[in-house]
Amino acid sequence: MTSAPTSPLANPWPDSPVLQAAYRARAAAVDLAPLPRAAKDDALRAIADALEVRTQEIVEANARDVERARAAGTSESIIDRLTLTPERVRAIASDVRQVVALPDPVGEVVRGSTLPNGLDLRQVRVPLGVVGIIYEARPNVTVDAAALCLKAGNAVLLRGSSSAYESNSALVRVVRDAVGGAGLPADAVQLVPGESRDSVRELMRARGLVDVLIPRGGASLIRTVVTESTVPVIETGTGNCHVYVDEHADLDMAVEILVNSKAQRPSVCNAAETLLVHQAIADRFLPRALAALAEAGVTVHGDERVLALAAGTPATVEPATPEDWETEYLSYDIAAAVVDSLDAAVAHIRLWTSGHTEAIVTGSQAAARRFTQLVDSTTVAVNASTRFTDGGQFGFGAEIGISTQKLHARGPMGLPELTSTKYIVTGDGHTR
Amino acid sequence: MTSAPTSPLANPWPDSPVLQAAYRARAAAVDLAPLPRAAKDDALRAIADALEVRTQEIVEANARDVERARAAGTSESIIDRLTLTPERVRAIASDVRQVVALPDPVGEVVRGSTLPNGLDLRQVRVPLGVVGIIYEARPNVTVDAAALCLKAGNAVLLRGSSSAYESNSALVRVVRDAVGGAGLPADAVQLVPGESRDSVRELMRARGLVDVLIPRGGASLIRTVVTESTVPVIETGTGNCHVYVDEHADLDMAVEILVNSKAQRPSVCNAAETLLVHQAIADRFLPRALAALAEAGVTVHGDERVLALAAGTPATVEPATPEDWETEYLSYDIAAAVVDSLDAAVAHIRLWTSGHTEAIVTGSQAAARRFTQLVDSTTVAVNASTRFTDGGQFGFGAEIGISTQKLHARGPMGLPELTSTKYIVTGDGHTR
Numbered sequence: 001m002t003s004a005p006t007s008p009l010a011n012p013w014p015d016s017p018v019l020q021a022a023y024r025a026r027a028a029a030v031d032l033a034p035l036p037r038a039a040k041d042d043a044l045r046a047i048a049d050a051l052e053v054r055t056q057e058i059v060e061a062n063a064r065d066v067e068r069a070r071a072a073g074t075s076e077s078i079i080d081r082l083t084l085t086p087e088r089v090r091a092i093a094s095d096v097r098q099v100v101a102l103p104d105p106v107g108e109v110v111r112g113s114t115l116p117n118g119l120d121l122r123q124v125r126v127p128l129g130v131v132g133i134i135y136e137a138r139p140n141v142t143v144d145a146a147a148l149c150l151k152a153g154n155a156v157l158l159r160g161s162s163s164a165y166e167s168n169s170a171l172v173r174v175v176r177d178a179v180g181g182a183g184l185p186a187d188a189v190q191l192v193p194g195e196s197r198d199s200v201r202e203l204m205r206a207r208g209l210v211d212v213l214i215p216r217g218g219a220s221l222i223r224t225v226v227t228e229s230t231v232p233v234i235e236t237g238t239g240n241c242h243v244y245v246d247e248h249a250d251l252d253m254a255v256e257i258l259v260n261s262k263a264q265r266p267s268v269c270n271a272a273e274t275l276l277v278h279q280a281i282a283d284r285f286l287p288r289a290l291a292a293l294a295e296a297g298v299t300v301h302g303d304e305r306v307l308a309l310a311a312g313t314p315a316t317v318e319p320a321t322p323e324d325w326e327t328e329y330l331s332y333d334i335a336a337a338v339v340d341s342l343d344a345a346v347a348h349i350r351l352w353t354s355g356h357t358e359a360i361v362t363g364s365q366a367a368a369r370r371f372t373q374l375v376d377s378t379t380v381a382v383n384a385s386t387r388f389t390d391g392g393q394f395g396f397g398a399e400i401g402i403s404t405q406k407l408h409a410r411g412p413m414g415l416p417e418l419t420s421t422k423y424i425v426t427g428d429g430h431t432r
Numbered sequence: 433m434t435s436a437p438t439s440p441l442a443n444p445w446p447d448s449p450v451l452q453a454a455y456r457a458r459a460a461a462v463d464l465a466p467l468p469r470a471a472k473d474d475a476l477r478a479i480a481d482a483l484e485v486r487t488q489e490i491v492e493a494n495a496r497d498v499e500r501a502r503a504a505g506t507s508e509s510i511i512d513r514l515t516l517t518p519e520r521v522r523a524i525a526s527d528v529r530q531v532v533a534l535p536d537p538v539g540e541v542v543r544g545s546t547l548p549n550g551l552d553l554r555q556v557r558v559p560l561g562v563v564g565i566i567y568e569a570r571p572n573v574t575v576d577a578a579a580l581c582l583k584a585g586n587a588v589l590l591r592g593s594s595s596a597y598e599s600n601s602a603l604v605r606v607v608r609d610a611v612g613g614a615g616l617p618a619d620a621v622q623l624v625p626g627e628s629r630d631s632v633r634e635l636m637r638a639r640g641l642v643d644v645l646i647p648r649g650g651a652s653l654i655r656t657v658v659t660e661s662t663v664p665v666i667e668t669g670t671g672n673c674h675v676y677v678d679e680h681a682d683l684d685m686a687v688e689i690l691v692n693s694k695a696q697r698p699s700v701c702n703a704a705e706t707l708l709v710h711q712a713i714a715d716r717f718l719p720r721a722l723a724a725l726a727e728a729g730v731t732v733h734g735d736e737r738v739l740a741l742a743a744g745t746p747a748t749v750e751p752a753t754p755e756d757w758e759t760e761y762l763s764y765d766i767a768a769a770v771v772d773s774l775d776a777a778v779a780h781i782r783l784w785t786s787g788h789t790e791a792i793v794t795g796s797q798a799a800a801r802r803f804t805q806l807v808d809s810t811t812v813a814v815n816a817s818t819r820f821t822d823g824g825q826f827g828f829g830a831e832i833g834i835s836t837q838k839l840h841a842r843g844p845m846g847l848p849e850l851t852s853t854k855y856i857v858t859g860d861g862h863t864r
Contacts, residue, residue: 030782034805115827119816126808128838207659211838227639227662232839253861260863350462372856373466376558384551384859393864394855395547406560406643406852407664408840420838423826424804427816429685431692432825 017193018202022209025130025155028185032153033127035184037104040151043182044100047147050178051093051171055086061170062139069163081138082164092143095398099147102397105416106153120426125419127153129211132192132203133400134159134225136217139167146175146189148400152418155188157210159203161217162195204229211420212408216401219328234409236401239269239356240328241386244345244371245289246362247280253383254285254361255292261359261386263296267330269402270357270389274325275300275336276345282338283309290315298332305338325352342367346374353377355404357389378404378411449625450634454641457562457587460617464585465559467616469536472583475614476532479579482610483525483603487518493602494571501595513570514596524575527830531579534829537848538585552858557851559585561643564624564635565832566591566657568649571599578607578621580832584850587620589642591635593649594627636661643852644840648833651760666840668833671701671788672760673818676777676803677721678794679712685815686717686793687724693791693818695728699762701834702789702821706757707732707768708777714770715741722747730764737770757784774799778806785809787836789821810836810843 032040051058062084069079105125112122131154133145142158149156160168172191180186192199203210207230214234215225226233243261245254261272277285286309293300294315301320302310310317324335325348339345349358359381360371368382379389389412391399396414403409409417464472483490494516501511537557544554563586565577574590581588592600604623612618624631635642639662646666647657658665675693677686693704709717718741725732726747733752734742742749756767757780771777781790791813792803800814811821821844823831828846835841841849 033808113827115825119820121826123843129808230659232664232837234839250861256861256863264864368858376465376561377854379855379857382856382858384857384862385864387864388551388857388859388862389855393547394553395545405664407666410852411555411855420842422809423811423821423843424814425811425816425820426800426814427820429682429688430816430820431688432696432817432819 016202018199019206019209021190021193022130022157022206024187025157025190026209028187029127029129029155031185032155032188035153039184040104041100043150043179043184044096044147046178046182047175048093048096050174051089054174055089058089058170058174059084059086062167064166065164084139084167092140095144096147099151099398102151102415104151105419110421117430119430122424123421124424125416126422128418128420130155130157130209131418132157132159132210132213134200134213134215134221136161136221139164139171141216142168142171143175145400148398148415148418150188152415154418157190157192157203159192159200165195204231207231214401234403235405236403237269238328238354238404240274240326240352240354241270241272241356242274242276242349242353242358243272243386244276244358244360245278245285246342246360246364246367247278248364248367249281249361250363251285251288255289257359257361257385258289259292259296262293262298262334263332264387266332270386272386273327273329273334275334276339276348279338279340287313290317293334298334301333301335303337306336328354342370346371349375357381357386359384359386378402448634450631451638451641453622453625454562454589454638456619457589457622458641460619461559461561461587463617464587464620467585471616472536473532475582475611475616476528476579478610478614479607480525480528482606483521486606487521490521490602490606491516491518494599496598497596516571516599524572527576528579531583531830534583534847536583537851542853549862551862554856555853556856557848558854560850560852562587562589562641563850564589564591564642564645566632566645566647566653568593568653571596571603573648574600574603575607577832580830580847580850582620584847586850589622589624589635591624591632597627636663639663646833666835667837668835669701670760670786670836672706672758672784672786673702673704673788674706674708674781674785674790675704675818676708676790676792677710677717678774678792678796678799679710680796680799681713681793682795683717683720687721689791689793689817690721691724691728694725694730694766695764696819698764702818704818705759705761705766707766708771708780711770711772719745722749725766730766733765733767735769738768760786774802778803781807789813789818791816791818810834
């Protein structure tokens with residue numbers, strides 16, 4: 001004989017630091033879910049203020065990470081990504097204030113109607129619950145992700161790179177103090193304890209405590225999480241993006257879009273990695289394109305027809321191997337091939353793409369229409385750089401990542417993508 | 433040195449019948465994706481017609497399954513679910529014609545805007561691709577699922593119960609002939625080869641070929657798929673639904689909603705499994721409620737306070753064990769407890785619910801508001817039966833299942849839930 005239990009949540013979870021952290025996050029998520037926007041915005045403002053007030057503490061913790069990285073012989077580019085200066089901390093605080101300005105997705109009525117029997121039906125946005133972020137990137141992700149999750153009413157478990165552990169610890173300490181000071185549960189933001197891969201593995205098995213895992217980082221990390229996690233995952237980021245220059249392209253425009261897509265910032269996922277050129281304009285376009293790429297410092301990995309047309313240009317051109325078609329260089333390299341038709345370009349893309357972003361340059365409405373219909377990637381750009389696939393560029397105000405999967409969210413993920421929905425059905429005693 | 437490949441899809445998949453079926457489905461999905469509504473509706477009409485013309489063939493195949501089931505000593509209720517009569521085949525055809533009448537979700541512009549730099553941004557619905565349905569239910573699911581997937585531009589892999597193998601084979605043969613006859617790829621609809629559990633296991637590992645798996649059936653099947661699949665899964669169906677009778681409830685209404693929620697059709701996932709009663713009205717409500725449940729043939733599994741109030745009623749009441757709070761009976765049984773407050777009811781629900789549907793009966797606007805805010809299930813019903821959580825009841829025209837997860841889709845899933853989206857960005861040579 002049992003009375004109804006009244007504890008808010010059962011805690012049958014193993015006594016591991018990771019699972020207990022997740023359990024506390026779950027309890028915090030219950031408190032966050034019904035909060036109105038004003039309460040969440042107050043906490044976000046408190047975070048921004050605290051980051052500015054406690055900049056010194058953050059920068060000092062970061063200096064210890066940087067020192068350790070330098071001693072380990074880490075490359076200067078990675079050290080630059082790791083480093084927090086007072087200016088960078090101010091920029092992080094400013095990003096948090098931008099999240100304050102974004103509308104709260106929670107409570108939005110996605111659809112609603114009165115059913116024929118008089119029942120009122122509303123589908124309303126609600127928080128996802130507990131979001132786990134596994135990332136290798138800069139320490140600013142720690143605060144960005146926390147701010148976005150909080151705004152959408154979610155608790156967040158942050159599992160950053162161990163190389164940034166001191167920085168992340170300091171940032172999370174500051175954020176938690178601010179969140180608690182604003183009257184919200186501090187456990188809404190937690191660093192996942194432990195620096196080893198075991199903590200990632202435990203997170204992946206916390207089905208029932210964690211609602212979604214979002215891995216951000218290298219392809220191998222993402223592959224591991226996607227295949228091993230029993231917690232639902234949103235796959236992000238790998239971008240083998242293509243630029244297809246159609247026979248009806250404006251060639252000046254095509255050169256500009258190509259160089260911008262490849263070289264404006266080669267290290268990011270929306271940078272182009274393969275150029276496809278329609279055979280009808282290859283002899284006019286490629287010499288100019290190769291010269292422009294050479295000027296931008298880009299090495300070309302070309303197929304036979306590209307190599308033939310490269311003669312006499314200042315381009316650095318190497319023969320392409322099959323690996324080149326599937327490589328996300330993230331560097332000043334691009335694969336290049338001549339294709340017989342638009343459909344051949346589509347076939348090449350379908351075969352090799354990671355499904356992130358593909359661009360067509362064309363003056364033909366029919367070609368643009370066919371390309372956008374047949375290419376199935378998160379984003380298809382017509383006469384625009386691949387570099388626009390970005391939450392900020394799309395006007396979402398911020399992004400938690402770029403989903404390259406088809407379920408739940410696809411493309412840049414803003415605040416609405418950090419929510420679920422529920423239906424509310426209201427009647428006057430309706431029965432079936 | 434390599435030329436760009438032009439085959440539409442690489443086929444590096446192991447030579448297993450399941451994976452090769454999935455590969456053919458993927459190729460078919462590529463052809464389906466750009467089809468306009470008219471082409472898909474023609475195929476659906478052809479399916480409905482063919483089902484009627486070839487009813488005899490279907491009923492005969494079904495008779496062999498039924499004979500086999502009877503020889504195996506299968507219960508009459510399961511044999512009834514398995515049996516196809518000419519009337520039932522006509523009803524299946526009629527369901528397909530209802531799908532014809534539904535709007536095509538593909539191509540819907542979910543959002544669109546012109547960005548400050550003049551880029552046009554559109555988010556457009558596209559098919560998911562290849563959908564795998566694993567089910568134990570009636571053979572009508574075979575045709576329903578195929579029709580819904582086709583309408584949303586998806587290829588479908590059907591893995592039904594081995595007890596319905598002959599029926600499903602006949603149905604899929606008829607559907608494929610009709611699809612092919614209408615000029616669409618017949619491989620858009622396939623029965624997964626093999627009757628053993630191995631074929632399910634292969635399907636769960638076909639990441640990259642299959643875009644989503646939707647298990648429909650018993651809790652253990654769903655648990656297996658959810659924890660073992662590397663293909664993304666949409667969890668469906670388990671319903672431990674609650675009816676909470678608030679202190680401000682109209683007691684007549686509460687009795688009607690309770691009995692309807694529990695007994696109108698106890699075998700389905702939106703039937704109520706637990707009754708929670710506010711202590712302030714327990715002594716007035718419970719004797720009446722228990723009498724009404726007794727009249728409907730329902731056995732009550734009550735806590736101490738329920739047992740005390742059951743004395744002198746015609747009710748069959750047994751003491752509840754902790755298992756009762758989490759059991760989805762799917763029978764004429766209900767767990768029942770008295771709670772001290774609305775918040776205690778919410779705490780009980782949060783602890784035990786499967787997150788499907790919870791109802792509150794109350795005359796208080798404040799209580800309704802608090803309950804709908806705090807309860808986080810796919811559907812929260814106010815003064816209405818739990819039985820309304822259903823795609824047909826919600827006006828979606830049809831449903832492929834009821835998702836009890838938070839990602840991608842939550843609650844009854846109609847055609848839009850069988851789609852993803854992509855962004856189309858259109859410029860005039862825009863670069864960053």
